[in-house]
Structure formats: structure tokens, C-alpha cells
Amino acid sequence: MMVQAPEELRGLLTDLLGPEGGEAFLGVVGQGAPTAFRVNTLKATDHRAFELLEEEGFRAEPLRGVPHGYLLTEEPFPLGRSFSHFLGNLYIQDPSSMLPPLALRPAPGELVLDLAAAPGSKTTQMAAMMENRGLIVANDPKVRRSTFLSFNLMRTGAVNTVVTLLPGNRLGRLYFETFDRVLLDPPCSALGTVKAAPEALRWWRRSERLSRLQWDLMVSAIKALKPGGVLVYSTCTLMPQENEAVVAEALRRYPVELEEVRFEGLKAHPGLTSFQDLSFPQEMSRAVRLYPHEGPGEGFFIARLRKTSGMKPPLERPGGERLPLVDSHHPSVKDFSKALADHFGLPEGFFEGFLFERAKELRIFTPEAARLSYLNYTHRGLPLARPEGPPPALTTWGAQFLGLFASQNVIDLQDPMELLSYLRREELVVSDGLRGQQVIRY
Template sequence: MLPEQFLNRMKNLLGEEYADFLASYDRPNFQSLRVNLLKGGEEDLTKKVNFLKDKVPWAEGGYYYGNEARPGRHPFHEAGVYYIQEASAMAPAAFLAPRPGERVLDLCAAPGGKSTQLAGAMRGKGLLVCNEIHPQRAKILSGNIERMGIGNALVINHEPAYLAKRFPAYFDKILVDAPCSGEGMFRKSQEAIAEWSPENIEMCAQRQRDILESAAVMLRAGGRLVYSTCTFAPEEDEGTISSFLKKHPEFYLEEVEKYPGMTGGMSSVQETDREGMDKTVRLWPYKLKGEGHFVACLKKEDEAKDGALELGIEEKGISLKECKEWEVFQDQYLKVPLSGFYIKFGEQLYLLPEKMPLLAGLKVLRPGLHLGAFKKNRFEPAHGLALFLKPKEVKNTLDLSLQEASSYLSGQTLLKEGEKGWYLISVEGYSLGWGKLSGGVMKNHYPKGLRLCL
């Protein structure tokens, strides 16, 4: 049952289109996923699976799939070949349009769908900072960054206001997918309906304005900021953006391409406070194949005055010479060594992304690519390294069929003859994890906490 106050408001907002909007709640949900562009091309995947249907028009690598498909129970999911993501939720990262080599911040990043989409667009180049204020959700975010084989991400756990003090005018592009009342998810989530109230909308709107204030400080002059929600509430959408623009004349709304089914913002609501809102984007579930979403693309004037952070202050880490065991592992098992600077967290070794800021004072969950751990004069590779590498980059590989991969993912050992040592295990060409061969038995090193039966 939808809240009566919500329905009355939507009827006033939509007028003659209200009946179409209401009818959308009786329509089946559209299922979608996004191909991981870091793992290979879309064309390669479409030859290996038969469940990808029409493309999502506004998102590179986005596809709809049939309700009969179960992509989350497929070995390719565990290999990070794709991310199951609602189609409308792909729009904000697509509009942000990050490029390789940029500094990009996803300020409210968990569970990671938009962060992994940004990473694909960056093609592994530059710095992607993924922040989540809630510690447990930040752990889920970090896990998804690992599964998708992303090496240039810094995952942290902070309040936006803290980061604003730390990173003034630091980022080229910022995504604020703000916590909201979730009205756009009512078709999918009974929990969102149960938690709805006018008071919650008001609370969300104030929180969103606070988050945007922090984001504004962190964006460099000439940079782009994309704000998004999954709610229909004007207070949280056009209202939040209107309020922000009044306080920040150095920002303006960018005109963006609207795909079929997308409309401009609700400028007819309290028109004096919504001037120019036609440049924002509304995604309506009765107009397109997706749920409800709102997106605003903001640009910071090139002449804006910023107290820019000194860009030379970057984490230098340690050199390869200080990582003897890792150097031996690389020489023995990798065809092409990984270059860059390293950092140790206890026994754990990470490869730093480009332009990594100083980490002192940050609550860090993942400072780049997890390479592995030092273990009594030897090096044990991390699961994250396996998902980052491609089989062609490793000397010893074992490619499995889908059935064999299911056995591997459940923790079973494999029988194989060959040179002893570490092997990159893959499934139909996609990296899946590590195995260690000795005496004709491939010991399974797929993490115990991730093992499952497919």
C-alpha cells in the first residue's frame, strides 16, 4: 500500500499523467546489469552468455536481461565480469563522464554500483576515491571494488565535512548520489514504503544540502559535480539544487542530453524557486525501462576562487627494492611486472594508484590494489590481485569450464599435472582466483568467506 500523502502529492505534480504513473506499479520490474569494461569488451561477453537482451541507452555496457536469467548465480558474477545494477541508477555516473587520468570522488559510494561504473570509464587511469560514511556499508563497497578488479581506487570511511577540510579544490569530478527518501524504489522495496514520511523527506533534504556543501569545497574550478537521488520528492530534488545554487553563484546547471523517457525537472512547482530546473533530469518508471531517479549536472566556474590543495603532496610509498618477496613473486609468476609505488599495512602490500594523496589521518579500507601478504620469507598473492590480472599477464594459468568453476568456487581441490607453484584460475578466459599446484593437486585458494555453491 502506497502512502496516501505520497499519492496525493504525485497526483498534483503529474496531473493528466498520474494515471500512467500509478499503472507503472502493476508492471513487472526490468532487470539489468552493466558489463565490467575493465574485464573485456561487451562483444566478447555476448558470445559467452545468452541472457543479455536490449542495451540500456544511457549507460556504456548496460544491458537488460530476462526475468528467467540468474546472472547472480553465474561464475562470471564472481569473476567480476558484470555488476547487477538497476538501469536508472546507471544514469548519474554516465552523466558525470569521468575520463582516464582524472581525480574522481564518489562521496556516498556504497554498495559500489556507481563507483565501479566510474572505474570502468576511467580505464584504470587516475585516482578514484570511494567514500562511505557507514563502516559496514564501506566494507561491502570495498568488496565490490575488489570483485570488479579495480586497481586505482582508494576506499575510505568518513563524514563528507571531514573530507572537505582535507581535500579543498582537489577533485576534477564528484558524484553525490545522496541518501534520500527512496520514493523511486517503491516499486521494488516494501522497506522504503514503510520508512516513508514527510518528516523523513525534510530530514533527507537537510542532509543532502549539507553533503553538497562539502562537495562544493572539494571540487576544483572548472570541475563537474553530479547530484542524484532515487526519489520523486521535489524538496529533495529541485528544491535541494535550487537552494544550493542560491548559495553558490560559482556553480551553474549544465545542459545534458536527455534520452527517450527522460524529462526536465519540475520547474512548474513553486516556479520562483525552480528557475532553470528544466536542465535537470527526471527518470520516470512510466516513461522508460527503469525506476525513478533525479539527476542534476553542475559545473563550477573556471574563475571560481579556491584555496587549492598543493597537488605535489602525494603518497610516495616504498620502492620495489623494499619488497623483496614481492619482487621474487613477480619475476617468477608475472609476464610483465607491475610498476609504481607500494605501501605496507602490517603484513599486507598494496600498489598505490596514480596521484594518491597522503593517507595519514584517513580511515582507509583499501589504498589501491591489494597485492598480497608477506609470510615468513615468501609472498602469498591476494584474491584482489587475481581479479585484477588477466590470464595473458600470468605465466601459469588454468582455465576452467563453467561446471569446473562452480566446483572451484565451492572450495573443492582440482587435479592437474604441471609445474608446481601458483596458478591464476580463470573461467572461460575471466580471472577467478588463485590455486597452488603441488604433486598433481591444485590447492584451492579461493577465499573461504566467499565460497558458495552455484
């Protein structure tokens, strides 16, 4: 169906994409986006994830250019209601939205800031790329959206995150030159999302207002980045005012330079060096643009910047609070960590190298979480157990996390019928002699 777009928007699309590109773009408005997902390598290998998915009746094919990314080809019921999804084996995510973390390349052990993180598609992807090590400060000031972020972090078993609820422009001062990598995926006019959200055709007029917010967040992101660190700026809009213009201003005013972003096997275009009466530096061609009429995903803009030198520190830095974290030998947690390790037969020294907070729940963290102070934080680490024991009672997330490593007090279901009857809450026949909490595994 060809959509009727107002003249002004048609003109804009023609200037951006050429006459044929503009028509092709309007041709996909409202056609719906295919369901894509990423296997969460913190919970399952691709092979293991597919065994269960296929038993549930789903079929999928690999997405080009995205490791662990797949496009559903058969969806007998919504993937979001599957057992695979509940277990956190996968994350439903637009194919183009999987690209900014690939451009950022966060590594295990690094300190990473995700400045506008909710609902966490890219945070959870980065947690997996970092093999659950190092730390991601995942920030989003919208309380409701951040509850989805926290839930997604628990479902995917991310231990290496702390969620804060701050306006992003405050983070540059709070975390001046702290992070190895920063992802800035700010609010945008979302013109690239028209396949699934035709109403986005009306939002491009918001560009001017949004570009002011994007600029404030860009400045904050650059300040939070260590000299030599990498920043990825991404949006799901095609509007140059929110993309190239924001990046060009950063190149002009701050010590950053653009690095090449390329994705093997994907149709993409270089960033623009001019648009209508705007002109941008030649190196803008190192950024990429993806268009929704040319691939399975949304339209996206992705630029990778490296900070070339240090900046003048702020006169005053807000304090923030340290988390009350202790290691597994600390008197407040040692009985619990030992009881959990003994009860579930965890590998020797399993809890070495993690830190804990003993509050209403026993939470587990990576050591890097202790290196920073936080303001207005909510979710942090992974809630592992309720320490009312010993032995402590595992939370659902704790059971999913530890269950992968447990060697005793585990009930391994043998076939799909057993799994089905368990999911229907029918009685399980188990061997005698089992005591205390059991992890059910399939």
C-alpha cells in the same frame, strides 16, 4: 495492481506528474524491477562476459542509452550467485543508477570524489570509465555499508580507489578545491524506487529532514571541487524539495552553473521550474527527471553543475595522513614485485606506474593515491598478495587482477565441463612440472 495511496500522496503525485502520470506511477508500485547489470570493462569485454553468462544459462538485451548496460531476459538462477558475478565480470545495478556517472564523465588520470558511495554501484562504474587510472576517494560513513563497498571494489578489480568513513560534510574542508569531479548521490526519500520497494511510498514525509542533510553535503561537495570542475547531484526520489530546491540554493549561493544533461534514446523530463508554491530558475530545465513508470529503471533526478570560480579557503584544514606508498623498486617490495612478474610472466615493466603498500598484505595503487592525505580510511588500492614468500601468495583479487595479464603458470580450462568440475572442487589433471601458485583461467 493499483495501490491505495493516502489522499495527500495522491495530491502530491498529481501535482508532480499530472492525473494520468500519478495513476501510472501508482500502477507500477510493487511490480518488481527487472534485473539489469553492467559489464565491468576492467575484467571483461562485453563479448567475453556474454560467452560465460550464456554458458551459465543467462540471456540479456542491451539497455538503451547505457554503454555496457544490459537487461536480463532469462535468469535461470539469481545472477548474484553466478560465476560471472563472482569473477567481477559484471555488476548488478538499476538502469537509472547507471546514468549519473555517464553525466559526470570521469576520465582516466583524474581525481574524483564519490561523497556518498556505498555500496559502490557508481564508484565501480566510474573506476571502469577511468580505466583503473587516476583516483576515486569513495566515502561513506556507514561502516556496514562501506564493507559492501570495499568488497565490490575488490570483486571488480578496482585499483584506483581509497575508501574513507567520514560524515560527508567534513570533506569540503579536508579536500578544499582538490577534485576534478565530484559525485554526490546522497541519502534520499527514495520515492523513485517503488517498483522494487513499495514501502518507499511512506518515506516522502522525510523529505524536509533529508533536504537539510543533502544541503550540507552539497556545500561540502562544492568546496571539494576545483574551480572549473564538474559536480553531479543525483537522487532516486521525485521530491522537488530534495532535488531542484537543493540545486537552486546552490546556484543562488555558490559559484556554480547548471550544464545540460541529456541521454540519447531515454524517456526523460527536464528539471522543474516550479512545483506547488516553490519556484526554481529557468535553467533548472537543464537537469533531468526519470520516472519509474516510463522506463525499466527507478525514478531519478540528475543535475550537472560546473564550478565557475575559486572560493575562500577554510582558515584551518584538517591534516590527514599520507599512505606509506613506495614504487616497485623500493627495497621493501622489489623482491615481491620481481618474483610475481617472473613467476607469472607479466609483460615487461608491468608494475612501473603503480605504487605499493607493504602491510599485512601487499596492496597495489595508482600513483595519484600518493597525492592526497586521508582521515579514517579503510579499504585502499587492491590487496594483491600476502608477502610471506617470495614468491608471494596471490589473494583471490590479486589472482583475478594479474591473471588477465599472466603468460605462465596459468592453467587455461578448455571447456565448460572442465570449468564445472573445477568449481565442484574435483581434481584437475595438469601437465607435469608446474611449480608454485597457478592461476586458473577460463
